[in-house]
Amino acid sequence: MIDFEEELKKFHPSLEIEDAEEAIYNHDLTDMIDILIKMTDKPKVEEEE
């Protein structure tokens, strides 16, 4: 049986067009390749130190 209150919690307000700019700025664009680069860069820095 579906619980209306619980199901309702799964629906969130949609982003309005005015909020689009903020959403784009707050978009987390970090990907796996960024992490890989960081990981590969870290040993190099430690070696230089």
Next chain:
Amino acid sequence: MICYNCGCRLSEHNFCTGCGVDVSLYKRIMFTSNRFYNDGLEKASVRDLSGAIVSLRQSLKLNKNHIDARNLLGLVYFEMGEVVSALSEWVISKNLRPKKNIADDYIDMVQNNQSRLDTINQTIKKYNQALQYCYQDSEDLAVIQLKKVLSYNPKYVCAHQLLALLYIQTEEWEKAYRELQKCCQIDANNTITLRYMKEVEHMLSPEEGTKNAPKKRGSSEKIVRYQSGNETIIQPLNVKEHRGVSSLLNLGLGVIIGVAIACFLILPGRIQSAKADINKDLRAVSEQSDAKTATIDELEQKVQKLTDEKALLSEELASYQGTDGTLQATDGLMMAVSAYMKAPDDIKAIADYLEALDEEGEEAEEHKTDAFTSLYDSLVATVGPKLEEYYYNIGYSSFRSEDYDTAIPNLERAYRYNNTNGDALFYLGESYFYTEDYDTAKKIFAQVIDDYPGTRKASSSETHLAEINNAG
């Protein structure tokens, strides 16, 4: 594929030939990202939009620069009615690759049409409002708002799902089922939709859940279920129709329904149509009548005007042709001249015609022409002395016989034809004196005294004047 360290094109080896960095992991990440993109593309092509979103997000988590994956993710969002999310993805895509990017076209498509953009914004706001109503337990208002949202954007999956949830809450299973079917047409494999669908199907046919599988198959063999537009048609099979009496009953029922439809639906329409036609005709006739009335009024005014003009012209003509007109005066003068021409010694006849001319009065004087006056003066100059003598004789004999009414006009005419005839003037004054017209008598006696001083006429006139003054 390009080396993330130096930008050199990578070969089949697991290291960069340019800088020597190990790219095995990098290559694996890129391949996995591409695999997720392909998976997302396949899912999107079979309308598993939710699945496509998951795959494309995974692809972008591995490689944020996968432009195709990002653009496709935007398209999938747009198809599901999530316009702002779609725009966000396309804007990021455009920033990552400013040139030769189809996201540019997508953004233009949405932003260049201002009315469409407004509609999208209104849709989102109404959806959020509907959600707010739901939180405030105003389900009926939320349903109305969501229906508006879906009329603007029929592909808004979240709105369909929320509406279906509200219908489920109010146990309107058929409506919920229809909404969920619409969701399935847009997004075929949405988990929420499928869960709601299962619940609704269970409620619509509860026996299917309780019965065994063979029985279920048996029951499903008795019906045919198919989709017609938004409706699911469930048609029973192998149902024998009762013929005979039931056919007649159905026929009778059909006739009654037909008659009822004719009476309640068709007939009022016809009556309304006939009334409208009659009103239209009546209006046309009324307009014609008004136009004719206006024409009649106009013609009556014209008739009145013409009648007035006719009366005016008749009066004018009468003034020319009547006893007071020039024509009559001319005739009188011509007759007098004619009488003189025929018998110059017949003064009486000439005098009669001229008297008639004199009686025509002052109005005739106004119409007399120069030729008339000239002829008249010539005639008077010719026969004037004879006329003076004629009138003086009559006037004097009448005075002597004390017939002053006859004497006065004849003496006046005698003096008019010869204003040196003092006797005529004196006897005229005496005639007025004896008829007791003292005012006129006084004027004439004064004129006699002035014109003929020292004569017997003057002294007699003075005597009469004294008498009049003494009497006054």
